[in-house]
Amino acid sequence: MSAFLQQFDLVAQPRANAPTIAIKDSIDIAGYPTTAASRALADTPPASRHAEVVQRLLDAGWRITGKTNMHELAFGMTGINDFSGTPRNPQDMARIPGGSSSGSASAVGLGLVDAALGTDTGGSVRGPAACCGVIGLKPTFGRVSREGVSPRVTTLDCVGPFARDMKTIIDVMLAIDPSFEVDRARRDARTTRVAMLDVEADEEIRRAIAAAVTRSELGSHDVRLPSMRDAFAAGLAVINAETWRAFGHLVDGGKLGADIEARLRAAANTKAADLDSAERIRHIFTDEVDRALEHADVLILPTMPSLPITVEAARAGTSVIGMSSLIRPFNLSGHPALTLPVPIVGSSLKAGLQIVGRTGEDETVCAVAAHIEAMLMR
Template sequence: MSAFISEFDLRARDDADGPTIAIKDSIDVAGYPTTAASRALSDAPAAIEHADVVQRLLDAGWRIKGKANMHELAFGMTGINDFTGTPLNPQDATRIPGGSSSGSASAVGLGLVDAALGTDTGGSVRGPAACCGVIGLKPTFGRVSRRGVAPVETTLDCVGPFAREMRILIDAMSAIDPSFDARIARRDAATVRVGIVSVVADEDIVKAVGQAVHRAGLASGDVELASMADAFAAGLAVINAETWHAFGHLVETGKIGADLDARLRMASNTTTADLEAAENVRRIFTAAVNRSLEDVDVLALPTLPAFPITLEAARAGTSVIAMSSLIRPFNLSGHPALSLPLPVLGSSLKAGLQIVGRKGADEQVCAVAAHVAAAFAQ
């Protein structure tokens, strides 16, 4: 099935019977090629050793069930892949699964695995999580090892887990990050203060965010982050430059998908001046988020501004770049951010509630998410 590029059962011990997990195909698993779901890398040699996060999962008793499919070269928001197949959106098969960690979100949402690892450079964990109705965490930048993860050089990308339950997501984080304190992540979060960020998004989804915070009994107030739009644009400039640096040479192979070929060529036009301006915005926006988190413990806002579009609309050329307008800024700033399935009144689909915390406070983000999830379950 298209949620996986390859399926297998890898265990650290022959008698291991631990939870199951899928690994995005931009993360090395020894003995298997890391193709990033691209025809241009389909003849890549097998990885010689596991990425750090993979080895840590095995050491913790997790069973790796396969390499998860993805948007080609992790450079796209739809999850559509005409080479390896497009993963199914568990919420609605007619809609895009989101990218780039599409197979990871799909596999978790379909119940094929207990958890999955993805990577998030411009929303590529949180976006698919919101599309597919599962939980996805982007840790604080630099907190989780990226050794054995493509691209090698990045100022944005983070390895993060997907799960259907916060309990499992916390277990996965405990495995891949030796510094992660599960006791803090499981603490009662009833007294945290929430800043609800004013954003441009569908009215029903905006209302659902406030209703979720209220239902969880959390103290809240409104927060303005005036530089969100600038941070979104700056994040695009940085990801364009860094993706071109990592994969631009593959354009010459003629094996890149047509949509990706066009976007890589456009990314090549990013100038030094563009990057200098983006770095200035990074400093301004990071400081703004830090200031907002002096008065509250976490920020809350929608993960995506709208429900995911249909596969038909995406293939017809409907732009999806705005999908990342509320998630990409926190890649630029490096703050931890989690997407939790969010019920929306009058809709059979769940949206995403994004919870953003202070740098290094990934455990508190998880604790708040677990508290809100428990309120939904009542």
Template sequence: MNEFIQTLSLGGAGPSIAIKDTIDIAGYATTAASRALADTPPADQHAEVVARLLDAGWHIVGKANMHELAFGMTGINDYTGTPQNPQDAARIPGGSSSGSAAAVGLKLADAALGTDTGGSIRGPAACCGVIGLKPTYGRVSRRGVAPRESTLDCVGPFARDMRMIVAAMQAITANFDLHAAQAPQTGMCNVGIVEVDATPAILGAVARAANQTGCNARTVKLTGFAEAFEAGLAIINVETSQAFGHLVASGKLGADLDARLRAAAKTTSAQRDAAESVRRQFTAAVDHALESVDVLILPTLPALPITLAEARSGTSVIGMSSLIRPFNLSGHPALSLPLPVDGSPLKAGLQIVGRKGADEQVCAIAARFEAALAA
């Protein structure tokens, strides 16, 4: 089954979980779903998050498939296979943590771990109709996770309900406050609805969600949002090129990865410096917006996922990350929750963004939205 690169059975009798193939499991090769890394020797020790899960009694059921080298938004992989979108098999599952989202959506695992460098947890979660959380940058250990160095990447969980998201966060995070994450949100919740470009149906769904949840909502304009998207692209290009650019010479990369890594290598030092300046400014803008509201909400993706046929025919998907990538740049915690859309059998994603370090509050407020949207 192409949701898994490898089926495993490790650990205790606790909840089942799949682990993205950029996260080390001792005794198994971490190949990032790439032919160029197929001969990688087995990891000699678990990534810290894996060790924590096993110590907590979780049961690992597989290494999750993914977009090759975690460098793509579609989830299409012609080497290891393309995971099935649980909402609509004709559509892309999203990338790069495609197998993690699909495994959860297809109920092959209670939860999954993915990584999010430019939206790679939240994007697939929205495509596949599940929940995905990108924690605050640095909140969850990246020891034993590829690429080894990143100023954007975060390890985080997927699940079908917030209860399991909270359980996974408690397992993988040293100081996660379970009581705060499960605290009932019965008082007034103040949310800022970020002004963004998305389809009218999805924008309307976001506004309705705030109303259904009984939140005090006001519109927020984030200065530098578009610039933050471009800056995030520049930095991921530099850092991915540094980590994996040498694999171009192997001749074993998929055509899309070969082209993207060659283009990424052309990012200049001046572009990187400019991106870091934008990072500082945008981070300050998000911090400022969160001074007057509990969380920011906006769509996860600007539209429903395109079909596999459209993606293979060359339809651009870079815009898929326009609303999620900026929060990798700023480092704020951001969660995608399934969002009903009028007139569509598919659910979109509601993105909930919180203050740095306030991952527990994001989870608690997301549970409030979850309950209201299910009512």
């Protein structure tokens, strides 16, 4: 099944009904190669030790069931991979699963595992989660260990969980983040102050988000972040530069997918001036988010501006760059952000409702998401 690259059974402390979790193939598991779903890395030697997050999961009693597929080298938003296969979107098999943590989102959405780990550099947890109708969390940058995660050097990437319910998201965070305060994550969030972020999105998505907030009975006010679009472009410059540094040596080897080869060649053209500008925008946008969160506990906005396109349309060249327009900016700023599936009137598909919190307030983000989830189930 293309959601998985490898399936196995790894558990340190066997116990009845141990929860199951799958691990994205950019995260080391001892005894297995970390190939990032790329032919160019297929001969990589097996990892000699577990990534820290993997070891913490095993120590907490989780059962690891395999390594999940992904967009090659974690450098794409569609999840299409002609080398290792394209994972199925459980909401609609004709649509893209999203990238780059496509297999993790697919495996959770298909019910193959209770949870999965992915990585999010520019939306690679939240995007696939929104596409596949599951929950995905990007923690505060630097809060969850990236020891044993590829690429080794990054100023944006975060390890984060996927699940079908908030209880499981919180359980995973409790395992992988030793500083996570479970009581705060499960507290009553009925008095939370919400700021609704004014962004461009399809009307059906906007209505779905507004309806979910109304049903949550949380008080809200509107807010704008003037540098949102600049932060989106700045984040791409940083991703391009850092991905080129990590994987540029694979170009011309004849083993990369055509889309990745082309994107890496383009990434090589990122200039020092582009990165200087991106750093200036990072500070400006981070300050804007922090100031908006002085008057609200969380920001709420759509995860993606539109529903995921079909695999056929993506292969035909339909642009997907806008998929990450509402998620990548919060990689640049480092704030915690979670996507929660919410119903769309007249559709079998779910929209992603994104919740952004103050730096280090991952527990508040989880508490608000759990409250909205509960209210939507009433």
